[in-house]
Amino acid sequence: MATNTQRRDLTRDRIVKAAAGLLREQGPAAVTTRRVAEEAGLQPPALYRLFQDKDDLLNAAAEHVFAEHVAGKRTVAPSDDPVADLRAGWDTQIGFGLAHPYVYGLLLDPVRARDTPAQARGVRILAERVHRVAAAGRLRVSEERAVNLIRAAGTGTVHTLLTLPPGQSDPHLADAAFDAVARAILTDGPTAPARDASAVVAAFRTLVPELPRLSAAEAALLDEWLRR
Known part of the structure; x- marks a missing residue:
C-alpha cells in the first residue's frame, strides 16, 4: 500500500500536470x-494543502513544462560538430x-526570477555545449562569457518576437541573432596561437581539470589566470 508521502x-x-496543461493552452488566468x-x-x-497560493502553483506548473523540455x-546525442550542436540548441x-x-513569460518574469532546478539543468546543458566548442578551438571568449551572451541574446530574441x-x-x-552572437564568440575555425591567442587559451582551459600533478587549488589558480 502507498504511504502517506507517496499519496x-x-x-x-x-x-x-493539470495546472501545466491549463497554463500551456490558456495562460495564467486559467489556472484557478x-x-x-x-x-x-x-x-x-x-x-490548499499542497500549495501556498496561486503563485506557488503557477511556479510549479511552469517548472514542470520547462523540465519536460530540458x-x-x-x-539528443552530440554530433561530431560542436558548433552545429550549439546552433541546434539555440533553435x-x-x-x-x-x-x-x-510559460516563458513566467520563467523570465523579473518579479518571479529564480534559479529553478530545470533552469539550472538547462544552463548546464548549454555550458556543456559551449565547453565542447572551446575544446575544439573555436571559442574566442571565455566559456562563462559565451554562455551569458547566448542566454542574453536568446531571451531578448524570444521576448522581441x-x-x-x-x-x-x-x-x-532568430537566425540573425544567432549569427551575431556567433561572430562575437566563435573563430572561423581551429586557430593557431599566432592568429587568435584567446581561442587557444579558451581551448586550454578545458584541459585544466585533466592536467596531472596539480592539486585542486593549483588547478583553480591556473584557471583563474587563464580566464583573466
Whole structure:
C-alpha cells in the first residue's frame, strides 16, 4: 500500500500536470483553484494543502513544462560538430519560447526570477555545449562569457518576437541573432596561437581539470589566470 508521502506526491503530481496543461493552452488566468481541481479530479481543499497560493502553483506548473523540455534536450546525442550542436540548441530554445509564451513569460518574469532546478539543468546543458566548442578551438571568449551572451541574446530574441505587433513578425530574426552572437564568440575555425591567442587559451582551459600533478587549488589558480 502507498504511504502517506507517496499519496501526497501522486496528488501533487496530478495537480501540477493539470495546472501545466491549463497554463500551456490558456495562460495564467486559467489556472484557478476550481479549474485545476476539476482537471485533476480532486476537491479544491486538496490544492490548499499542497500549495501556498496561486503563485506557488503557477511556479510549479511552469517548472514542470520547462523540465519536460530540458529532459528532451538531454536525450539528443552530440554530433561530431560542436558548433552545429550549439546552433541546434539555440533553435530548440527559441522554438520552446515561441511555442510556450505563457510559460516563458513566467520563467523570465523579473518579479518571479529564480534559479529553478530545470533552469539550472538547462544552463548546464548549454555550458556543456559551449565547453565542447572551446575544446575544439573555436571559442574566442571565455566559456562563462559565451554562455551569458547566448542566454542574453536568446531571451531578448524570444521576448522581441513574442511582442512584435501582428503582421510585423520577422521569421529570420532568430537566425540573425544567432549569427551575431556567433561572430562575437566563435573563430572561423581551429586557430593557431599566432592568429587568435584567446581561442587557444579558451581551448586550454578545458584541459585544466585533466592536467596531472596539480592539486585542486593549483588547478583553480591556473584557471583563474587563464580566464583573466
